[in-house]
Amino acid sequence: LQGREEIQIYDPTSGSGSLLINIGKSVAKFMRDRGKIKYYAQELKENTYNLTRMNLVMRGIDAANIATRNADTLEEDWPMADESGSGLNPLYVDAVVSNPPYSQNWTPDDAKKSDPRYSFGLAPKSKADYAFLLHDLYHIKPDGIMTIVLPHGVLFRGDEEGEIRKNLIEHNNIDAVIGLPPDIFFGTGIPTLVMVLKKQRSDDGVFFTPKSLVKMIVNILEPKSGILLDPACGSGHILVEAFDLLFSMYQEEAYPTRKAIEQIFTRNIIGIDLDTRAKQLATFALLMKACMKDRSFLDCKVMPRVLDMPEPFEYPGLLKEFFAHFGISGESIVNECVEAFELLKQADNLGSIMKFNLSPATRVALERRAAEWEAAEFVPQLIKDAMPSIKLILALTDKYTAVCANPPYMGAKNMNDGLKDYVLNNYYKGRGDLFAVFMYRAASFLKEKGKFSMITMQSCMFLPSFEEIRTDLIYKLVVDSLLHLGSRTFDEIGGEVVQNSCFTITNSIASKSDKAIYYRLVEGQNCQQKELLFLNKTECYEKCTSIDFLGIPGKPMAYWISDRLLSIFSSSQSLVNVCKPSQGMATSDNNRFLRLWFEVNIISTNFGCQNAEEALLSKKKWFPYNKGGGRRKWYGNQELVINWEDDGKEVIAYAKQLYGSPTRSIKNIPYYAVSVSNPKPQSFYFNLKAKLYFLSYL
Numbered sequence: 001l002q003g004r005e006e007i008q009i010y011d012p013t014s015g016s017g018s019l020l021i022n023i024g025k026s027v028a029k030f031m032r033d034r035g036k037i038k039y040y041a042q043e044l045k046e047n048t049y050n051l052t053r054m055n056l057v058m059r060g061i062d063a064a065n066i067a068t069r070n071a072d073t074l075e076e077d078w079p080m081a082d083e084s085g086s087g088l089n090p091l092y093v094d095a096v097v098s099n100p101p102y103s104q105n106w107t108p109d110d111a112k113k114s115d116p117r118y119s120f121g122l123a124p125k126s127k128a129d130y131a132f133l134l135h136d137l138y139h140i141k142p143d144g145i146m147t148i149v150l151p152h153g154v155l156f157r158g159d160e161e162g163e164i165r166k167n168l169i170e171h172n173n174i175d176a177v178i179g180l181p182p183d184i185f186f187g188t189g190i191p192t193l194v195m196v197l198k199k200q201r202s203d204d205g206v207f208f209t210p211k212s213l214v215k216m217i218v219n220i221l222e223p224k225s226g227i228l229l230d231p232a233c234g235s236g237h238i239l240v241e242a243f244d245l246l247f248s249m250y251q252e253e254a255y256p257t258r259k260a261i262e263q264i265f266t267r268n269i270i271g272i273d274l275d276t277r278a279k280q281l282a283t284f285a286l287l288m289k290a291c292m293k294d295r296s297f298l299d300c301k302v303m304p305r306v307l308d309m310p311e312p313f314e315y316p317g318l319l320k321e322f323f324a325h326f327g328i329s330g331e332s333i334v335n336e337c338v339e340a341f342e343l344l345k346q347a348d349n350l351g352s353i354m355k356f357n358l359s360p361a362t363r364v365a366l367e368r369r370a371a372e373w374e375a376a377e378f379v380p381q382l383i384k385d386a387m388p389s390i391k392l393i394l395a396l397t398d399k400y401t402a403v404c405a406n407p408p409y410m411g412a413k414n415m416n417d418g419l420k421d422y423v424l425n426n427y428y429k430g431r432g433d434l435f436a437v438f439m440y441r442a443a444s445f446l447k448e449k450g451k452f453s454m455i456t457m458q459s460c461m462f463l464p465s466f467e468e469i470r471t472d473l474i475y476k477l478v479v480d481s482l483l484h485l486g487s488r489t490f491d492e493i494g495g496e497v498v499q500n501s502c503f504t505i506t507n508s509i510a511s512k513s514d515k516a517i518y519y520r521l522v523e524g525q526n527c528q529q530k531e532l533l534f535l536n537k538t539e540c541y542e543k544c545t546s547i548d549f550l551g552i553p554g555k556p557m558a559y560w561i562s563d564r565l566l567s568i569f570s571s572s573q574s575l576v577n578v579c580k581p582s583q584g585m586a587t588s589d590n591n592r593f594l595r596l597w598f599e600v601n602i603i604s605t606n607f608g609c610q611n612a613e614e615a616l617l618s619k620k621k622w623f624p625y626n627k628g629g630g631r632r633k634w635y636g637n638q639e640l641v642i643n644w645e646d647d648g649k650e651v652i653a654y655a656k657q658l659y660g661s662p663t664r665s666i667k668n669i670p671y672y673a674v675s676v677s678n679p680k681p682q683s684f685y686f687n688l689k690a691k692l693y694f695l696s697y698l
Contacts, residue, residue, distance in 0.1 A: 001027055001094055001145070006036040008093035010139060012073040013100040013132065014041035017052035018252035021059050023097050035062060040079045040093065042069045074106050074131050077117060079139075096139055096146040100132040102190060103151060120167035121160055129154050130164045133195070137173060142199050145175075152179070152191040173197045226268065226401035229445055231352035232438065233271030233306065236282025238404050242269050243289050257294045262302045265290070270395060271306040274351040279308040307395055309347040310388035326383060327369040336362045340393050347392070349418050353441050355426055358397050367394055403445050403452040407438035409498075429468040436460060436469050443473055446507040451480065453504040458484065461501055461557040470555050478506040479516040479546040482559065485530060486522030510547055517542045518559035584626075585651070585672075586665040588658055593643045593651055594625060605641060612647065612672055621645040644672075 001007055007027055011020050020039050028034045039056060043049035049070040056066050069078055081089040106128035112118050117138040123130040129150050136146045154161060155177070168174050176196040230238045246268050250260035271282050286304040290297040315322045319338045328334055340356045347354065358366070370390050373379055411433050412420060423431050430436035435456045442452040460466040460474075461484070482503040489500040520539035524530030533539065541559050549555050551570035575581060587593040597605065606620035615623055622641040629637035643650060648666070655662040663669075 002030040004031075004094065005033075006038070007031070007095070008038045008040065008091070010040040010079065010091075010093045010096045010136075011098050012042045012078075012096070012135060012139075013098050014043045014052045014068075015048050015099070016252075017041060017055040019097045019099060020052075021055060022252065023095065024061070027095075035065065037061075037065060039066050040091070041067070042071060042073050042078055044070070044072050046070055073100075073135060074128060077115070077135075090139065092141045092144065093139055094141060094144050096136040096144070097148075098132060098136055098146075099149040100129070102129065102192075103153075104128045106131055120171075121164040123164065124160050127157070127161065130161055133197070134164070137197055137199065140199055145196065145198050147194055147196050149180075149192055149194055152193055154195075155193070168197070172201050173199065175201060227398075228269050228402040228404060229395075229398075229400045230269075230271045230405050231403065231441065231445070232405045232407045233273045233282050234275075234278050234406070236271060236278075236285040236306070238406065239269055239271045239282055239304070239306070240285050240289055242404070243286060247293060258297065261290045261293060261297060265302050265304045269304065271304075272308075272352050272392070272395060273306075274309055274348065276308045279306050282306045305395075307388075307392050309351065310344065310392060311385075312345055313341060313386050313389050315382070322382070322386070325380075326386070327372070328365055330361075330365075332359070333362045333365055337366065341389060344389050344392070346418060346422070349416065350422055352396060353422070353427065353437050354396060355444075356393055356397050358393070363394070363397055366390060370394065398445075399447045399450070400445050401447060401450050403442040403450070404454070405438060405442065405452075406455045407435045409457055410434035429472060432465045433457065433459075436466060439469060439473055443477070443505075443507065448507060450507045451504055452507070453502065455485075455489070455500055455502045458486065458499045458501040462554075464554055467555055470549070470557065473505065474503075474557070475546045475550055475555065476510055477546075478508045478510050478514045480504040480506055481517045481519070482557070483519045483521055483534065484559070486524075488524070488526055489530070491527050510545070512545055512547055514545050514547075515542060516544060516546060516559075518544065520560065582668040585667060587642070587651055588655055588665055592654075594627070594640050595622065595643075596639055597622075597624075597641050600641060612670075615644065616647050648672075 009020055009023055009027070011017070014020060020041055024037050024039060027037060031037070039061060041052045041056070043052055049068065053066060053068050057063055067079060071078065077090060079091040079093075081091045103126065105126055106123070108118075108122035108125055108131070112122055117135050118131065120134055121130075123134075133148050133150065133154075136148055140146050154165070174195065175198050176194075178194040178196075180192045180194065228242050230236075230242075233239055243264055246264045247260055250263065255263070265286070269286075271279075273279050273282070283304055283306045286306070287297070290304075319341055320334050323334045323337050328337060336358050340358060343350075343354055343356060370387065373383055373387070412423075412431055415423065415434070419434075420431075423434075423437055427437040427440050430440045435454070439454060439456065439460070442454060446452055460469055461482075482501060485500040485502060487496045487499045489498070518541040519534050519537070520541070521530040521533045523539075524533050543563070544559050544561075546557075548561075548566055549557055551566070552558060552561070553569070553574055553576075600622045604620055605622040606615060606618045607624060609615040609618055609620075609623070621643055623644045624638060625640040625642035626638070627640050629639070648669075652662045652666055655665045659665060
């Protein structure tokens with residue numbers, strides 16, 4: 001099919017749509033425009049039919065390129081040549097792929113004898129295998145191709161099937177026959193084969209592959225090389241979801257159940273957590289999932305890879321001596337291993353954020369020796385004791401295809417001294433919260449083009465304290481998607497305190513062409529409502545790239561911003577370049593320090609001083625105070641006065657008593673009582689809500 005501008009693919013027994021998805025993916029590699037692939041699918045069972053369209057759409061295929069039908073393929077011919085896939089003239093496609101139900105009953109009545117699809121003969125009533133084959137062959141173009149999975153018996157069964165087989169051979173339609181082992185397909189032990197047919201062939205030979213060769217190829221291939229890490233796995237919720245997704249992928253690739261589970265446990269997922277109880281729960285959850293797929297997995301000969309923090313390794317002599325016994329040599333390699341084991345003494349406090357400075361040579365040597373000892377028949381107890389530490393070091397120095405986590409949330413003020421010091425020395429820009437540290441750690445785990453996804457506090461999207469994280473991670477890498485979840489993300493946590501966001505980021509340098517998709521789900525009052533908002537794309541923004549936010553002061557993730565407003569930010573200079581925006585004071589007790597101007601003695605009030613020095617010399621107690629208020633278009637809200645006697649002595653003393661330092665709430669004192677014109681020169685003290693802009697102080 002290579003070199004074609006447009007391609008039509010058809011599966012008359014589509015099931016969940018996996019064959020169409022796989023063939024479409026393969027064909028797309030050789031096309032300039034994936035949007036030129038048209039998918040036709042027909043399925044008899046209604047529940048499975050619904051899965052077909054959903055799976056195609058979920059794989060990013062445009063709905064306009066999908067035509068589906070819930071009907072009996074053998075009874076009514078389909079698809080037809082008009083756009084809707086119906087009509088009178090049959091549609092001939094580039095490729096047909098199918099895995100029909102084996103040896104199914106059907107109705108080979110007189111009407112079928114005149115059906116052009118079955119011109120080579122009618123399959124027997126109890127075995128519709130060749131009926132499906134002839135239907136598929138009928139619908140390919142003269143230069144098209146079809147493949148069909150059939151039971152092995154179609155090669156030698158006689159009577160009506162023998163006659164059909166003879167016609168196919170005489171018309172030179174059979175291109176290849178590939179024998180398959182009996183256990184290759186999920187849920188059946190029937191020996192099967194793949195038959196490839198064409199309407200027009202340039203030679204008359206048939207390619208045969210024995211099933212023993214196919215079985216050998218399946219066994220030596222490494223089908224899924226991707227590895228997912230959850231560095232804060234807790235009780236394993238994310239790992240369990242990953243297991244389900246990976247298992248369905250293996251199913252689509254026709255892996256036997258047990259082998260699929262073993263591949264997932266040994267190659268595809270790994271979890272790490274500080275808490276041993278959490279590790280035990282995650283391991284149990286994954287084993288229960290495995291047993292739901294295959295009860296024989298209760299023997300637990302293959303365990304999922306879930307790690308906790310190992311007990312401190314005790315060695316009676318120098319650690320350097322131990323690594324000599326372990327089989328590690330070379331001074332620099334041994335020194336790096338010793339440093340790693342020293343850091344592990346803090347494992348119970350640091351967990352997955354530990355950084356081990358291992359060179360590639362050291363890691364290879366450690367990994368190789370560990371594999372050799374695991375395969376050995378006899379392992380000394382000392383080495384057994386060290387293996388959990390070595391496995392953790394290897395896991396935390398590996399590179400992963402994907403990292404997914406719901407990391408712990410902990411502000412800097414709640415960190416103990418050891419954790420705080422380590423974060424300041426190794427993750428300075430993420431020092432504000434432990435979830436920010438995990439964001440940096442997740443990015444460091446990734447292979448090139450790898451992805452990490454996390455549920456974090458939404459504060460990382462907006463607050464100035466996380467601006468460095470946005471600059472380093474979110475804007476330098478490629479944001480694929482973001483869910484702005486807001487409060488009540490978890491039904492177990494009520495209120496407005498915990499407000500979340502969830503993002504997926506690719507480890508690749510961001511460019512203007514990397515458009516992200518943002519979902520605003522903050523209006524949902526619980527998990528279910530947020531899910532519906534997401535599925536319905538109620539508030540979905542697809543026009544922004546993460547680079548667009550760099551032009552906004554503070555670099556917030558303002559994904560809802562209009563193009564016009566974004567262009568104003570990018571083309572205009574910042575307000576701080578022409579004046580100094582200044583926040584005023586918070587008295588910390590307005591009832592004590594503020595009054596309406598007509599409530600105080602007019603003799604002790606000064607409305608006309610021009611600056612702070614004049615106010616101090618006046619010996620007055622009450623001075624005009626600008627606190628904002630109701631809407632006034634041009635002028636007004638000059639109703640309050642403040643007790644600023646003796647240069648605010650009482651207000652400042654009260655703030656110092658509360659906070660230890662008055663400047664926490666009494667800000668920008670040099671700008672107090674600066675004269676402003678509105679409409680005549682007059683000075684004001686001002687609070688944090690009535691921000692002022694000073695042009696003459698630049």
